Amino acid sequence: MNEPKGRREFMQLLGLGGVVFASGLAGACTNILRKSVAQEDDFFFVQLSDSHWGFKGPPNPEAANTLRQAVAAVNALPSAPDFVVFTGDLTHTTDDEAERRKRMREFKAIVADLKTPVQHYMPGEHDASLDWGKAYQENFGPTHYSFDYKGIHFAVLDNVSDPQAAIGDTQMDWLLADLKPLRPEAPIVVFTHRPLFDLAPAWDWATRDGSKAIDLLQHWKNVTVFYGHIHQEHHFRTGEIAHHAATSLIFPLPAPLSQPKRTPVPWDPAHPRRGLGFREISVDESRLALTLKQDSLEGVGAAQPAAASGG
């Protein structure tokens, strides 16, 4: 009996001035906000991305706290998400293999405070590209996998373990075999780190063989891709496939090709944590309409002193 109440609270949250972005999973136009009564079978999950644990520098003077703040903010949501997904760059890259593993352990210790027990992870190039995902796999398991949840098929793609940003034929074959049993209308959600389409190749915002993955995915009619890497919200369509980039938990990056270099947006002391946040994705009972809501960390309380050294 708790479930309907949780749903109602989530509806109210959606109405509280957050940016709500209705994302048709391929043409479906049901909007959760239009419904007066919560569907008991609705659910939502949270996407976090790009925490770059271990980063130090002027673009985020609070870097030792931002991930903790995000964990606290997710825990403080009026109703608990069904699961949390983290779309890569959990840690900031380092040449030191021992330090890389230390950052991963510290990251795990922080996200262990998430009250949501079900969590899905994948690497970003900062986690995996210097050792083909070795340290990542030791700490988090496989870099690509799939799972089913309440009628949706979720597939996680690794386009970062190869330092040249390729998915590779082996994984592509796996993806095809993984999706093959699904009917053409089956709702499919793909999680990955880099954009699968050529968002800005000059800024390395692309996947070398991403067009192959898109060609493959296009055989299904209800595919939505959630990714990270570009440290900002971005919404794009290739054919019937919707692609949504997430904000980061470390520093925002400028809009694609909006300036000569992709240097971080400078930290603004008047607006700490502006542009940092996470996303709630709610799924309606049809499983064909997704509603995206952006939560900013800008409004959260002042940073607590770091409990640990912060690495």
Added chain:
Amino acid sequence: MGAQWMLAPFLALLLVAANADVAAQEKVIPVTAERFKFTPGVIEVKVGVPVVLELTTLDRKHGFQVPDLKIDETIEPGRVTHVRIVPDKAGTYDFHCTVFCGSGHEEMAGQIVVSP
């Protein structure tokens, strides 16, 4: 960027055969890659004057991609990668490293400036 650059994808093939001859007649510009920069960072060429970039790395594997010229190469330790360019349109063409090489990889970029 038009048909003038359509040759670029075939350069690797051409250069295998033509490297010795071409190098004798065409201007060669050595370019080194190292974490996290290319030297020179700005490569200056002239419209109508073909050049061969001679790419080498001083430390590890890097990439060299010029999206607008359809050039996409890797630079391996101990090897020279030749890229032939036939500039026929003035402008600035950005290039960057496509092999993730550490904290600073994102800044590893430069420009080819084609002057009239």
